[in-house]
Amino acid sequence: xxxxxxxxxxxxxxxxxxxxxxxxxxxxxxxxxxxxxxxxxxxxxxxxxxxxxxxxxxxxxxxxxxxxxxxxxxxxxxxxxxxxxxxxxxxxxxxxxxxxxxxxxxxxxxxxxxxxxxxxxxxxxxxxxxxxxxxxxxxxxxxxxxxxxxxxxxxxxxxxxxxxxxxxxxxxxxxxxxxxxxxxxxxxxxxxxxxxxxxxxxxxxxxxxxxxxxxxxxxxxxxxxxxxxxxxxxxxxxxxxxxxxxxxxxxxxxxxxxxxxxxxxxxxxxxxxxxxxxxxxxxxxxxxxxxxxxxxxxxxxxxxxxxxxxxxxxxxxxxxxxxxxxxxxxxxxxxxxxxxxxxxxxxxxxxxxxxxxxxxxxx
Amino acid sequence: xxxxxxxxxxxxxxxxxxxxxxxxxxxxxxxxxxxxxxxxxxxxxxxxxxxxxxxxxxxxxxxxxxxxxxxxxxxxxxxxxxxxxxxxxxxxxxxxxxxxxxxxxxxxxxxxxxxxxxxxxxxxxxxxxxxxxxxxxxxxxxxxxxxxxxxxxxxxxxxxxxxxxxxxxxxxxxxxxxxxxxxxxxxxxxxxxxxxxxxxxxxxxxxxxxxxxxxxxxxxxxxxxx
Numbered sequence: 001x002x003x004x005x006x007x008x009x010x011x012x013x014x015x016x017x018x019x020x021x022x023x024x025x026x027x028x029x030x031x032x033x034x035x036x037x038x039x040x041x042x043x044x045x046x047x048x049x050x051x052x053x054x055x056x057x058x059x060x061x062x063x064x065x066x067x068x069x070x071x072x073x074x075x076x077x078x079x080x081x082x083x084x085x086x087x088x089x090x091x092x093x094x095x096x097x098x099x100x101x102x103x104x105x106x107x108x109x110x111x112x113x114x115x116x117x118x119x120x121x122x123x124x125x126x127x128x129x130x131x132x133x134x135x136x137x138x139x140x141x142x143x144x145x146x147x148x149x150x151x152x153x154x155x156x157x158x159x160x161x162x163x164x165x166x167x168x169x170x171x172x173x174x175x176x177x178x179x180x181x182x183x184x185x186x187x188x189x190x191x192x193x194x195x196x197x198x199x200x201x202x203x204x205x206x207x208x209x210x211x212x213x214x215x216x217x218x219x220x221x222x223x224x225x226x227x228x229x230x231x232x233x234x235x236x237x238x239x240x241x242x243x244x245x246x247x248x249x250x251x252x253x254x255x256x257x258x259x260x261x262x263x264x265x266x267x268x269x270x271x272x273x274x275x276x277x278x279x280x281x282x283x284x285x286x287x288x289x290x291x292x293x294x295x296x297x298x299x300x301x302x303x304x305x306x307x308x309x310x311x312x313x314x315x316x317x318x319x320x321x322x323x324x325x326x327x328x329x330x331x332x333x334x335x336x337x338x339x340x341x342x343x344x345x346x347x348x349x350x351x352x353x354x355x356x357x358x359x360x361x362x363x
Numbered sequence: 364x365x366x367x368x369x370x371x372x373x374x375x376x377x378x379x380x381x382x383x384x385x386x387x388x389x390x391x392x393x394x395x396x397x398x399x400x401x402x403x404x405x406x407x408x409x410x411x412x413x414x415x416x417x418x419x420x421x422x423x424x425x426x427x428x429x430x431x432x433x434x435x436x437x438x439x440x441x442x443x444x445x446x447x448x449x450x451x452x453x454x455x456x457x458x459x460x461x462x463x464x465x466x467x468x469x470x471x472x473x474x475x476x477x478x479x480x481x482x483x484x485x486x487x488x489x490x491x492x493x494x495x496x497x498x499x500x501x502x503x504x505x506x507x508x509x510x511x512x513x514x515x516x517x518x519x520x521x522x523x524x525x526x527x528x529x530x531x532x533x534x535x536x537x538x539x540x541x542x543x544x545x546x547x548x549x550x551x552x553x554x555x556x557x558x559x560x561x562x563x564x565x566x567x568x569x570x571x572x573x574x575x576x577x578x579x580x581x582x583x584x585x586x587x588x589x
Contacts, residue, residue, distance in 0.1 A: 234539075234544045234545065234546075235544070237539060237544070239539040240539075240540070240544055241539075241540045241541065241542055241544055244542060317544070318543065318544065319545070320543040320544060321544075321545060323543075
C-alpha cells in the first residue's frame with residue numbers, strides 16, 4: 001500500500017495560486033466592477049514568480065515491517081529529510097488509520113530500543129530507504145486522563161463509605177453508634193488531599209504530550225481504588241476505635257497533615273513554574289515561602305511532603321490498613337525519588353550532590 | 364541474551380542441595396510405605412512422616428534464594444509463588460488445623476508431592492552433572508499429567524475439610540473493635556485461596572503440557588539424528 005503525497009511546500013503553493021489567479025482574471029474579461037477593481041489592485045502586486053530553484057531534495061522512503069512476522073505493513077514515501085519520526089508516524093496513521101501515533105512503537109532493529117518521536121529521519125538514514133520495525137504499544141491514554149481517573153475514584157469511594165451505605169455496614173449498628181469527631185476530620189482530610197490533586201492536575205501540572213498504556217492506568221486505579229475502599233471501610237466502621245492518645249494525637253497529626261499538604265502544593269507550583277518559564281538549566285531554588293526551604297535539603301521534596309501526609313493520616317486515624325497503604329506509598333515514592341535524584345545528579349551535579357533524595361540526611 | 368550459568372562453586376552447592384532434597388523425599392516415601400505395611404491401612408499415615416515432610420518442604424524456601432542470587436535461571440516471583448503455596452499448605456493448613464491431619468486427602472497430596480519432588484530433584488541433580496538419563500526427563504514431563512491433578516485435589520479437599528474447624532475456633536482471625544482498627548477473617552481467606560486455584564491451575568497445567576511437547580519432541584529429533 002503506497003501513500004502518495006502531493007509534493008507541495010507552502011511557498012510553492014502560494015506562487016502557483018497568485019499566477020493562476022491573475023491569468024484567469026485576464027482571460028475572463030472582468031465582468032463587474034468588483035472584478036475590475038480587484039484586477040487593478042492585484043495588478044500592482046503581481047511579482048514575476050521567482051524561478052523555482054529545483055534543489056535536489058532527496059526524499060526518504062520509510063518501510064515499516066511488523067516486528068514479529070517481518071511482513072511489510074506499508075511504505076511511507078516522500079519523507080523530507082528534515083522531518084522527525086513523529087511526522088512519519090502521522091503519515092503512517094493516515095495510511096493505516098487504526099494505528100494512531102502514540103500507539104506506534106518503532107525500532108531500528110528487532111530487539112533494539114524504541115525510537116523517540118523527536119529523532120530526525122536524517123540521523124537514521126543509511127540509504128534512501130529506511131527500514132523500521134513496528135510494535136503495537138497498546139491502547140494509550142493521555143496523562144491528564146490517567147491522573148483524573150486515578151484521583152476521582154478514591155474521592156468518591158471514600159464518600160460512599162462515609163455516608164455508610166446500608167449494603168456495606170449493618171444499619172442498626174450504624175444508626176446507634178456515636179461517631180467520633182476524628183472520623184469526620186479524616187473524611188475532610190482525605191477529600192482535601194484528592195481534591196487538591198485533581199485541581200493540580202487540571203490547573204498546575206504541565207504534562208508533556210506523552211501517553212501511557214491503558215494497562216498502567218488499570219493497574220494504578222486498581223491499587224488506589226482498592227486501598228481506598230479498604231481504609232475507608234475501617235475508618236467509617238461503626239466499631240471504629242479512636243486513637244489511643246485522644247485529642248492531642250488527633251490535633252497534632254491533623255496539623256502535620258495540613259502542613260504537608262500545603263508543602264506539597266507549593267512545591268508542585270514551584271516545579272510547574274520552572275517548567276513554564278522554560279528554565280530547566282538550574283535546580284529549583286527555595287523562595288521566601290518557608291515550605292520551599294526543603295529544596296535545600298532534599299531534591300524531591302514533593303515526595304517527602306506526600307509521604308508526610310500519609311504518615312500523619314495514619315497517626316491521626318490509628319488504623320493499620322492506612323499504615324500499610326502509607327508504607328507501600330513511601331516505598332513507591334522512594335523508588336521514584338531515587339530515579340529522579342540520579343537524573344538531577346547528572347544534570348545539576350554540584351548543587352544536588354549534598355542533598356538527599358527524599359528524606360533529609362538519611363536517604 | 365544468554366544468561367551466565369552458575370560458577371563451579373555454585374554448581375557444587377546446587378548439586379549437594381538437590382541430592383539432599385532427593386534423599387529427604389525418598390525418606391518420606393520409604394516412611395509412607397513402611398507405615399502402610401505396619402498399619403495395614405492407608406489411613407492416618409501423615410503422622411509417621413510429619414517431621415521429615417515439614418523439614419524438607421520448608422527447605423524448598425532456599426530455592427527462592429537461589430533464583431534471587433541468579434544461580435538458578437528461574438523467575439523469582441514464579442518460584443516464590445510455587446514454594447509459598449506448598450509451605451502455606453504444610454504449615455498454615457495441615458499443621459495448624461490438627462483435625463484435618465487424619466483425613467485421606469492429606470495422603471493424596473503427600474503422595475503426589477513425594478513422587479513429583481523425587482523426580483524433580485533428581486532431574487536437577489543429573490542436569491547439573493550433565494548426565495541426564497532419558498527416563499528421568501520422560502518421567503518429569505509425563506507423570507505430572509496424573510500427579511498434578513492428584514495433588515491439587517488433595518490440597519483443595521484438605522482446605523475444604525479445615526474450613527469448619529477454622530470457623531469454630533476463629534483461627535488466625537482478628538475482629539473489630541480493636542486498637543488498630545484492623546480485621547482479618549481466615550475462613551474467608553481460605554475460601555479465596557480455594558477460588559484462586561480455578562484460574563491458576565489450568566494455566567500451569569497447560570504450560571507444563573506445552574513444555575512437554577517442546578522438550579520430548581526435541582529429544583526425539585535429537586535421537587533420530589544420531
